[in-house]
Amino acid sequence: MKSLEELMAIKAQMQDKIAVRTTTGDIRIVVGMATCGIAAGARPVLNAFVEGINAENLGEKVAVSQTGCIGICQYEPVVEVYEKDKEKVTYVKMTTERAKEVIEKHIKGGKPIAEYTIGATNIAK
Numbered sequence: 001m002k003s004l005e006e007l008m009a010i011k012a013q014m015q016d017k018i019a020v021r022t023t024t025g026d027i028r029i030v031v032g033m034a035t036c037g038i039a040a041g042a043r044p045v046l047n048a049f050v051e052g053i054n055a056e057n058l059g060e061k062v063a064v065s066q067t068g069c070i071g072i073c074q075y076e077p078v079v080e081v082y083e084k085d086k087e088k089v090t091y092v093k094m095t096t097e098r099a100k101e102v103i104e105k106h107i108k109g110g111k112p113i114a115e116y117t118i119g120a121t122n123i124a125k
Contacts, residue, residue, distance in 0.1 A: 025061040027107060029053070031094075032078040034069035040076035041095070042066075048099035049079070053107070062107060075118065081106060090118040 002010070031037070031046040049064045070078045075092035079102070082088050089112045091102060098116055106112045114120060 025059075025063050026084045027062045028082040029062060029064045029107075030080045030082070031064070031066050032068070032070040032076060032080075033066040034073075036069070036073040037076045037078065042077035044096050045077045045079065045094045045099050048096040049103070052100055052103040056103060056108065058103075058107065072118070081112070091116045092118050092120075 029049050031042055031049065033042050033046065046064070046066055053059060053062050053064055070080070070090075072078060072092070077092075077094040079091040079094050079099070080088055081091070081102070089106070091098070091113070094102075094116070098113075102113060102116070
């Protein structure tokens with residue numbers, strides 16, 4: 001059993017990660033975390049987005065959250081990016097490396113990565 005002081009220290013240490021998930025902003029990143037997504041590796045992908053957004057100090061602009069089944073299990077892990085006044089972008093077969101690239105090119109740079117999307121012709125990788 002942890003002491004109250006130890007629990008308070010853990011809470012303070014994790015506060016940045018929790019804040020990123022609950023912040024509302026112009027961009028919302030949603031990671032599918034149903035059983036199929038978790039089995040396909042969605043948890044590390046979610047963590048990569050939370051840590052990446054936090055590291056880039058984008059917490060005021062970007063919210064990262066999780067959802068249940070998105071309905072396209074064969075393409076898990078699935079990540080949806082919602083931007084104000086833009087069409088939703090659905091990324092499939094996500095990895096932690098791809099998450100970092102999405103943060104850099106799409107979230108920061110404003111350009112979705114077409115080859116990682118549901119509409120790409122070569123998504124079997």
